Amino acid sequence: MTDREISAAQLKIKEWYARYGRDNLPWRMTDDPYHIYLSEVMLQQTQVKTVLERYYFPFLKKFPTLKALGDAPLDEVLKMWEGLGYYNRARNLHKTAQTLIGQAQGAAPTLPTEIDELIKLPGIGKNTAHAVAAFAFKQPVPVMEANVKRILCRLFLLKSPNDKHLWEYAYRLVDKNNPFDYNQAMMDIGATICLPKKPECGECPLEEICNGKKDPEHYPVKKSRKVPVREQNIQLHIYDDKLSLTQRTGKFLHRLWGFESVEMPQCATRHIGMVTHTYTHFKLVCNVFAYYETEPEQEHYFSVSEIKKLAISKVDEKIIKLYLHTISGE
Ligand code: SF4
Structure with missing residues (x-):
């Protein structure tokens, strides 16, 4: 040229x-x-x-x-x-x-x-x-x-x-x-x-x-990219109609509030559904379990309206929607 x-x-x-x-x-x-x-x-x-x-x-x-x-x-x-x-x-x-x-x-x-x-x-x-x-x-x-x-x-x-x-x-x-x-x-x-x-x-x-x-x-040639899938078990700790969230400290979603991911949900939990979210490098699939506590076992609990004031990720927003949908049908 x-x-x-x-x-x-x-x-x-x-x-x-x-x-x-x-x-x-x-x-x-x-x-x-x-x-x-x-x-x-x-x-x-x-x-x-x-x-x-x-x-x-x-x-x-x-x-x-x-x-x-x-x-x-x-x-x-x-x-x-x-x-x-x-x-x-x-x-x-x-x-x-x-x-x-x-x-x-x-x-x-x-x-x-x-x-x-x-x-x-x-x-x-x-x-x-x-x-x-x-x-x-x-x-x-x-x-x-x-x-x-x-x-x-x-x-x-x-x-x-x-x-x-x-x-x-x-x-x-x-x-x-x-x-x-x-x-x-x-x-x-x-x-x-x-x-x-x-x-x-x-x-x-x-x-x-x-x-x-x-x-x-x-031009350019499209790279075919298969996105890996990561599965997680999310255990919602619920006490007195409030949910427990913690502030993340790891690299991923650092400082955002979110729900606990566990290797194995506790026996007394109930599977309430699944949410998925696609990030650039992977797709996250979350199996969500509800665990109703008879006395508080975690540090922080928030009502749904209080959670709205916290910075949370899209996937945690989806989990809350699933939870609200579940309790509205109970
Ligand atoms: S390929 Fe893109 S840059 Fe080239 S003429 Fe077409 S629209 Fe324009």
Whole structure:
């Protein structure tokens, strides 16, 4: 691909974005690096619609600044993240805010502008650092997310791309004079035109330079992935209409409240049903048992309305639904 072809494509991308770009997204209408950083973290593994409708605004209302975020207890941050999944993102946001507060030494904390510095912060990898640099600080660098990767694979006929090649192509293609619109456009083209199935090449501003347009669905090659299944027995300790939950200390769902998983449920338990939940790397199947205690055997008990104020995971939410369904039928 020649420099001239790339310049022509950049112009088309720019024109396309001016006409069709989703420039009304709130994180595209702000200059606040914290708001942009937050949106980038929320949008990892999560659709724009979900972030927009349920999480972005309430989170910012509760924690309007990096200082407010870092000063808040982690439990409150996790509560605002509840249901969004991948809770490490919330823990790392909180840790980053605290790190920046420490570095600011009494002044208002701010994110660093350079990729090398951004990448040192908890949970900020190469992709997020580039996105924050490009969108918050208008630096002439490309962004890389799933949609952009797919476009690059098709443009350059990459079946099984490695990161090094993808970044090389991304840097070659980025419009250094207009990085903000260019990057937003690439993400929008990937989300609306260069779809995984049946991309609409006739509508695409990259069509002229695209090597993969004859056979787009062959790039990249889809990896077939069989998700392993993990089974767990969950024993609900119930006393006086209250349920016992503990705060997790292990790596998985760390600091979230949840129900006890046991090797073997106690004899006096009753099997009340099964819930399943699929994570990125495995599917969790929980056999749920109810155990009615005659006197409290655990440390913490909560009514269902009290549980609503705790940060719990999706799978524990499902377990509560199952429990409520069971007692309503008793
Ligand atoms: S021409 Fe088709 S395959 Fe190529 S980038 Fe555009 S939509 Fe994707």
